[in-house]
Amino acid sequence: MTQASLGESVVQKTVHAQQNNGVAASLTHTQPLWLLAEVTYRCPLHCAFCYNPTDYDKHTQNELTTEQWLQALRDARKLGALQLGISGGEPLLRDDIEDIVVEAKKLGYYSNLITSGVGLTEKRIQAFKEGGLDHIQLSMHDITEEINNFITNTKTFELKKKVAAMIKNHGYPMVLNVVIHRYNIGHMREILEMAQALGADYIELANTQYYGWSLVNRSQLMPTKEQVDEAEAITNEFRANPDNKMKIFFVVPDYFSDRPKKCMNGWGEVFMIVTANGDVLPCHSARVLPNMQFPNVRDSGLAYAWQDSPTFNKYRGDAWMKEPCRSCSEKENDLGGCRCQAFLLSGDAEAADPVCSKSPHRHLIDQAIIDSKNPQSVAQPIVFRNDKNSKKILAGELNDRVKAFHALP
């Protein structure tokens, strides 16, 4: 799965569009706008930056049935969800995406298939078109076959170009997602040119954020601040050219910022994620948090999950905050940042996101930046996202790579 839905760019428009939806109001009046269906954690790609949980292997045997997914779609729509992301893993590994698409159309969702492109055939895309799928977001990795194949640990370069053409031929808007890291950040201009040549309408340049597999591989993936600045400058230059019609979202990496991101646009504010096994989460990586019981669609409906579950209410608003967030004049801007990042790095889920320069844990971020330049950390092999490595992590065989974190990423 790509990092699209973690990207703030996705929700900026929502924020803009609902200026009246203040934090306090959200305690009682909030509605989910986005349902993200992570229909499977199985994936033919093995991306080093995947933010799926590293222990995903234990969730691959108990996926929801088609009927359970259709019911989840109906329930979320009743609550107000409008945008549907069909994601994973690779959603196309399930053969019922066509059924999900048809139901989404019937219910009035704006539906989006978030895919690596592997498994997208003429037959399937035609069925999606007829079924009413609104758009397809394709992950791309680089302009070079070498980096594409290296970072995904697969030979998928040619296939992605073919799939891009297929998407275009079927009259879909082309939305590309490129996760940015050390290995492709130097190719920003070429990546933008490639996207334009492919006829992309939108491109999301999602700087890697460090969750799941990307946290394990942080030292290997992190670019330098100078590289990020240059990439952003190239992006702005590209945007400034009136001949370039493609819309570009540049998702800023929070490690190089001194304020955290407003993660998921606020906990339980906009996004509702249903995972492959039916867990309902306010954010993709919420399962790293301690002492939480996540609702599951097999046991209770989505209305309970969203409105009444202790989990979704836990970090709504700002009553849970401690210092320095509690009295911070900027707390409404970012709501204290990301709870998962705070816990993973500091061991305290209520702490300020360590990215914040006011956080007593900021040194952890600075150290990570230093480590990413340390030849010894950098020389460690990348742990690619695959079943074998997930099993190893579960068995404790890669403890040296995760011991610095307060939960399995």
Added chain:
Amino acid sequence: MTSATTSTIAHTDVYALALHHRFQWEEAQQNYVILFPEGMVKLHGGAGEVLKRLDGKLSVADVVADLKAAFPDASNIEADIIGMFELAVSKGWLRKL
């Protein structure tokens, strides 16, 4: 009515929703929305009234006339409507036919 003289919106223009955008009423939220890849916008009452009249045939002047007839008590409604067109065009929600 002042913006029309400096506006990029001409009264004879005909607008329609941009490609890949969808406009619909949301019962759960009691407002109109525009949906598009990677985003959505909630529209407040007046904006929805403008957009729901765009059928690919009515010109800006037609929309203004229609809304004036529908809301005879609203003052300075024309400037608001033109302002809405300007915003929607600048955001890429509309395309000129």
